Amino acid sequence: MKSPFMTVLAGAVTSLAMGTAVAQSDFPSKDLSYIIPFGPGGESDISARLQQEYFTDITGQEAVIEYKPGGGGAVAWSQFNDMPADGHTIIGTNLPHIILQPLAKDVGFETDDLNNFYFFHYSPDAILVPADSPYQTLEDLVEAAEEAPGSITFSGSGTYSANHVAQTRFDELAGITTTYIPYKGTGAAVTALKSGEVSAEWGYSTVAANHQDDTRMLAIASSERHPLFPDVPTFQELGYDLEGGAYRGMAVPQGAPEEAKQRLSEIFGEINQDPEFVQRMQELGFFLVDVPADEVDDFLAERRAEYEEVARAFDLID
Incomplete structure (x- = not known):
């Protein structure tokens, strides 16, 4: 991890560099307002609350969480x-x-309006079924979908969400047709699964972690198996090139000082490397990623190319 301070040769320090070092060492100079664009209790809130104590340990300041829900974050x-x-x-x-x-x-904003400085984790997409489901494996479910196109119904967290993207991509990869039913949030999608309203759920590994007693995960869209679920294969292991989920990051307003943006990237990067934090996040079913400020543009470009393929299937773009 890059240090906010540079070790320099004697006589090679410019006044600009010295000013930047001072700015970084003094930041943050007060508590941080950490806005969650959803209501309390969701995965964005859970991870922010875990970050809070580590932020204080590193900076001596508080990260004060505020909720501003509406429009799936758009407000x-x-x-x-x-x-x-x-x-x-x-x-x-x-x-x-x-x-x-x-x-x-x-929706009142464009992607580039958001000045992202760090992406720190993602919840891998996963297919879940009730614990008593007749579908014991992913191939069981695929075979049922092949026999009766459209008959396998999936709950998922909203339209154009990570779950919706995964369902669309998987149907294409597997050559099947399933029915996706969007619900208002992950909680409602889980309730639909447990009540028998749907055959399965496009959820996340975090959902499986929270409902291990009455659901079964058939496959996970990560590059490797999750430590909590060593017996659950990845889609790639089963021959489907599917990896991804709901990624979470942070942004500052346009016009924020570059030094502050870099320092925030370093602080939250340090949190992401803390062994205790890593363990706590894994126990909740998350996978950590480390995308600092200077890598964010490339990361977003890769994700955009992936999502635009699905956007064509949604008829959002030509």
Whole structure:
């Protein structure tokens, strides 16, 4: 991890570099306003609350969480650049939301309006069935979908969400037709699964972690098996090139000082490397990623290319 301070040769320090070092060492100079663009209790909130104590340990300041829900995050994202841009106000950002929402309709912001400085984890997509489901394996479910196209119904967290993206991509990869039913949030999608309203759920590994007693995960869209579920194969192991989920990051308003943006990237990167934090996140079913400020543009470009393929299937773009 890069240090915020540079070790330099005597006589080679410019006044600009010295000024930057001072700015970074003094930041943050007050508590951080950490906006969650959803209601309390969701995965964005859970991870932010875990980050809080480590942020205080590193900086001596508090990360004060505020909730501004609405429009699947769009309400807060569309208003964010009107907020103070001194680096002490940040907002949680989610993929694919911040890319697909502006493609689908006018939501008051464009993807590039959000000045992302770090992406820190993702919840891998996963197929879940009730514990008593007749589908013991992914291939059992695929065979049923082949025999009766459209008859296998999936609950999922909203339209144009990571779950919706995964369902669309998997149907194409497997050569099947299933029916996706969007619900208002992961909780409602789980309830639909447990009540028998649907055959299965496009959920996340985090859902499986929270409902291990009455659900079964058939496959996970990660590059490797999750430590909590060593017996659950990845889609790639089963021959399907499917990897991804709901990615979470953070942004500062446009115009925030570059030094503050870099320092925030370093702080949250340090949190992401803390062994205790890593363990706690894994126990909740997350996978950590480490995308610092100077790699964010490339990361978003890769995700955009992936989501635009699905956006064509959604008829959002030509």
